[in-house]
Amino acid sequence: MEAVSEQRADRMRGPVDPRLVRYATASRGFLLATAAIVFAQTGVIVGFAWTLTSALVGAIQGAALADLWPFIAAAAGFVLVRAALIALAERVSAVGAARASLQLRDALASAVTKLGPRWIGERNAAALAVVAGHGLESLDAYFGRYLPQLVATAITMPVVIGTIAVADPLSGLIVVVTIPLIPIFMVLIGLATRSVQRRQFRTLGHLAARFADTVNGLGTLKVFGRQQRAATSIEKVTRDYKRETMAVLRVSFLSGFALEFLASISVAIIAVTIGFRLLAGELDLLVGLFVLLLAPEAYLPIRQVGVQFHAAAEGVAATDEIFAVLDAAGVAPSPAPVPSLRGHRLTTKALRVRRGERMLPPVDLDAGPGRVVVVDGPSGAGKSSLVAALLGFADYDGVIEVDGTTVTDARASIAWAGQRPGLVAGTVGSNVALGDTSPDGQRVLVSLAEAQAGDIDPALELGAGGSGLSGGQAQRVAVARALYRLQSEPGGVLVLDEPSSALDAETEGELWSALRTIADGGRAVVLISHRRSARAIADAVVSLAASDRSVPVDRGVSPAGAPS
Numbered sequence: 001m002e003a004v005s006e007q008r009a010d011r012m013r014g015p016v017d018p019r020l021v022r023y024a025t026a027s028r029g030f031l032l033a034t035a036a037i038v039f040a041q042t043g044v045i046v047g048f049a050w051t052l053t054s055a056l057v058g059a060i061q062g063a064a065l066a067d068l069w070p071f072i073a074a075a076a077g078f079v080l081v082r083a084a085l086i087a088l089a090e091r092v093s094a095v096g097a098a099r100a101s102l103q104l105r106d107a108l109a110s111a112v113t114k115l116g117p118r119w120i121g122e123r124n125a126a127a128l129a130v131v132a133g134h135g136l137e138s139l140d141a142y143f144g145r146y147l148p149q150l151v152a153t154a155i156t157m158p159v160v161i162g163t164i165a166v167a168d169p170l171s172g173l174i175v176v177v178t179i180p181l182i183p184i185f186m187v188l189i190g191l192a193t194r195s196v197q198r199r200q201f202r203t204l205g206h207l208a209a210r211f212a213d214t215v216n217g218l219g220t221l222k223v224f225g226r227q228q229r230a231a232t233s234i235e236k237v238t239r240d241y242k243r244e245t246m247a248v249l250r251v252s253f254l255s256g257f258a259l260e261f262l263a264s265i266s267v268a269i270i271a272v273t274i275g276f277r278l279l280a281g282e283l284d285l286l287v288g289l290f291v292l293l294l295a296p297e298a299y300l301p302i303r304q305v306g307v308q309f310h311a312a313a314e315g316v317a318a319t320d321e322i323f324a325v326l327d328a329a330g331v332a333p334s335p336a337p338v339p340s341l342r343g344h345r346l347t348t349k350a351l352r353v354r355r356g357e358r359m360l361p362p363v364d365l366d367a368g369p370g371r372v373v374v375v376d377g378p379s380g381a382g383k384s385s386l387v388a389a390l391l392g393f394a395d396y397d398g399v400i401e402v403d404g405t406t407v408t409d410a411r412a413s414i415a416w417a418g419q420r421p422g423l424v425a426g427t428v429g430s431n432v433a434l435g436d437t438s439p440d441g442q443r444v445l446v447s448l449a450e451a452q453a454g455d456i457d458p459a460l461e462l463g464a465g466g467s468g469l470s471g472g473q474a475q476r477v478a479v480a481r482a483l484y485r486l487q488s489e490p491g492g493v494l495v496l497d498e499p500s501s502a503l504d505a506e507t508e509g510e511l512w513s514a515l516r517t518i519a520d521g522g523r524a525v526v527l528i529s530h531r532r533s534a535r536a537i538a539d540a541v542v543s544l545a546a547s548d549r550s551v552p553v554d555r556g557v558s559p560a561g562a563p564s
Helices: 002-013 018-023 026-059 065-121 125-137 139-167 168-178 181-218 218-223 225-279 285-311 313-331 383-392 429-432 441-450 472-487 505-520 532-537
Strands: 346-355 363-367 371-374 394-404 405-407 414-417 492-495 524-529 540-541 550-552
Touching: 018 065, 018 313, 026 065, 026 285, 065 125, 065 139, 065 313, 125 139, 125 313, 139 168, 139 285, 139 313, 168 225, 168 285, 181 225, 218 225, 218 505, 225 285, 313 363, 313 540, 346 383, 363 371, 363 524, 371 383, 371 505, 371 532, 383 414, 383 492, 383 524, 429 441, 429 472, 441 472, 472 492, 472 505, 492 505, 505 524, 505 532, 524 550
Parallel strands: 371 524, 371 540, 414 492, 492 524
Antiparallel strands: 346 363, 346 394, 394 405, 540 550
């Protein structure tokens, strides 16, 4: 049923998806320029065939060389012009493909930004990366080869067939009768090609997702001795991808053979008919040779469409995934304006986070300047889900406010560090200042010191995923990154999700003391922690297990942060 629906959609869209022109507006000028070049090439083809035929027939009939030179020179000129037009077409195709692909890449990035992290969280990031990377790269053949050949077919073929029909109606009739066989076979082969190409592209996405998941969980797999099972699973998906790739190649080779065979047979029929008519004296040599030279050109464009379709088949498959994202962004509401990091107060009112089919209990939270609000509770109570809602990663009911303004999420007003450090390859300093186009070395050092990571050299090079640090060190660098961002703006709320889970008791106490100092300096701090020691620095506690309301802690400080 899925294959039938895909084929039906292909028939409705035709050879060119109309969404291509809508989303990649650069393709419009590219197609117009290509059409102009193809039209000129068509005139050159007809002109070359006529001048060469005139020269050959003149030579056969014994014409003087002086009489033949104009035709020979004209034919040579047409050859040079055609070569120049081919070079120009290649240039236009390359530039047009690059611009259209770049425009689609920008549109895809904008669409993902508009759909937001919540939409991304519901999908496999590795598969989306395959579409954004490999899928967009494969569009070069689609834009640079397939579409120009479609234009050539739409322009060159009717002109050449019309010229043949005017010169010799019988040969024109043969071309008109035989040429539909090629599109019929192309449609059948094209449907099969798209089907196997889609399966190959989906398998590639599945392979990328499986590999990424295995790498992320490799430590756990090693602990439980399941790494061999994971490797076997990846090997199976790799074999599936190899099988799908070979299926694509088989269809490509078979379709190429079928198209070439049909075109060759059709040209042969015209040639044999012309030969017999020349022997019978029913056809002039000039007309017969002229038609014979043009006949292959009548079939060439549509043959090339078949060839280039297979070259661009992966790009065709990628456009379905790309346009699906762009269509989703087209119907998605635009995100509401969100304040910058200059917000000072973060408030939630009856915030209920959706987890699957159920809603978590409502949470009221008020984190203002000078306050540390600790959110605690057992595992699974929804502490990290609350942070996900604040960052826009999870659906929720209720209200989120920044400085009294209701927002869809508070991501732009939060300096945040999650349970996973999320470090990247590079120096420790570049990880701390991640996103800053002009990193401040002194601020990096201060941030590391406040995060109790002052003993880590900012110049230390880290590998992929931040390898080169222990779990506790990586966690402190992530906290330093949040502190660096907090120091970059005059406002902002610091949100830390289990920042001490990999720290020893002494380092944890030092971190709590640093966070208390930051809050006393006028910052709002939201601390997600199951550690009882975190309550020592709290102005209020939101316990997701026992109560959904802020509980003042007797530290000599009122909920508003003023001395009691």
